[in-house]
Amino acid sequence: MKVYFIGAGPGAADLITLRGAKLLGSVGMVMYAGSLVPTDMLQHCRGDAEIFDTAALDLEQQEACYRRAQLADCNVARLHSGDPAIYGATAEQMRRLDALGIEYEVVPGVSSFSAAAASVNAELTKPAVSQTVILTRVSGRASAVPEAEAIAKLAEHQATMCIFLSGPHLKKIVADLRLHYPAETPVTLVYRATWPEQRIYQGTLATVLKQTKRTEWNLTTMMLVGAALGKELSLESSLYSKDYTHIFRVVKKAKKVKVAA
Ligand SMILES: C[S@@+](CC[C@H](N)C(=O)[O-])C[C@H]1O[C@@H](n2cnc3c(N)ncnc32)[C@H](O)[C@@H]1O
Numbered sequence: 001m002k003v004y005f006i007g008a009g010p011g012a013a014d015l016i017t018l019r020g021a022k023l024l025g026s027v028g029m030v031m032y033a034g035s036l037v038p039t040d041m042l043q044h045c046r047g048d049a050e051i052f053d054t055a056a057l058d059l060e061q062q063e064a065c066y067r068r069a070q071l072a073d074c075n076v077a078r079l080h081s082g083d084p085a086i087y088g089a090t091a092e093q094m095r096r097l098d099a100l101g102i103e104y105e106v107v108p109g110v111s112s113f114s115a116a117a118a119s120v121n122a123e124l125t126k127p128a129v130s131q132t133v134i135l136t137r138v139s140g141r142a143s144a145v146p147e148a149e150a151i152a153k154l155a156e157h158q159a160t161m162c163i164f165l166s167g168p169h170l171k172k173i174v175a176d177l178r179l180h181y182p183a184e185t186p187v188t189l190v191y192r193a194t195w196p197e198q199r200i201y202q203g204t205l206a207t208v209l210k211q212t213k214r215t216e217w218n219l220t221t222m223m224l225v226g227a228a229l230g231k232e233l234s235l236e237s238s239l240y241s242k243d244y245t246h247i248f249r250v251v252k253k254a255k256k257v258k259v260a261a
Pocket of ligand 1: 010011036080081082083084085086087088110111112113115116163164165166190191192193194195219220221222223
């Protein structure tokens with residue numbers, strides 16, 4: 001018996017990996033985070049699979065599911081939104097599985113920050129603008145953020161920031177970002193990226209609070225901030241420059257052409 005922690009991706013049922021979908025279709029028990037994973041994703045499950053929405057279960061109840069599957073020698077797919085490695089609360093489950101002697105494996109997924117960037121065709125890293133992406137959040141009731149990682153401190157880098165779980169705290173986040181980012185810094189909010197009800201706001205740190213209704217971005221919203229989101233032309237990377245060589249591409253010398261006599 002084995003538990004597979006599977007990244008479901010941001011929402012669209014065809015954005016789970018092939019490996020994830022295949023495993024989902026093979027197991028007898030599925031536990032999915034119903035608050036963030038749409039039921040559409042369950043189309044990949046076996047018809048006879050036992051399915052639990054973990055949004056309604058505390059950790060002890062989830063452990064009870066794992067115990068039951070262990071007794072029945074039944075593999076389990078534990079579906080997490082996006083990529084399980086990011087705010088997935090997988091570590092505490094793994095600790096319990098270790099104690100139960102249950103084997104597990106993680107199947108990565110497309111994180112919501114990638115999906116949000118894709119929804120506005122953004123490259124988050126642009127030469128000479130930003131080469132660093134910070135994934136962060138503000139402190140919430142479920143987990144505190146260490147003081148050293150406060151947004152006001154991270155903002156000093158002026159890197160591209162992807163702020164999770166941000167909706168209800170927009171006002172404070174904007175105030176903290178403004179300590180270091182200029183007012184004209186581009187901001188993108190994406191509500192439910194890749195879901196049918198996806199909504200996008202694009203503006204700046206100066207406009208975002210004036211032009212959005214806070215309550216509309218409370219849940220399942222990704223906030224992207226940084227100069228890299230701007231449309232202005234930045235320097236181009238040397239990667240595809242004809243003069244830049246690397247082991248996979250050498251500068252081609254002009255071929256000698258034989259001219260028929
Ligand atoms: C508990 S975290 C899970 C993150 C997830 N593991 C990931 O990699 O995207 C939940 C937060 O992720 C973000 N999120 C998840 N799915 C999203 C989506 N489809 N669109 C926008 N934000 C999303 C929101 O900020 C939400 O509050």
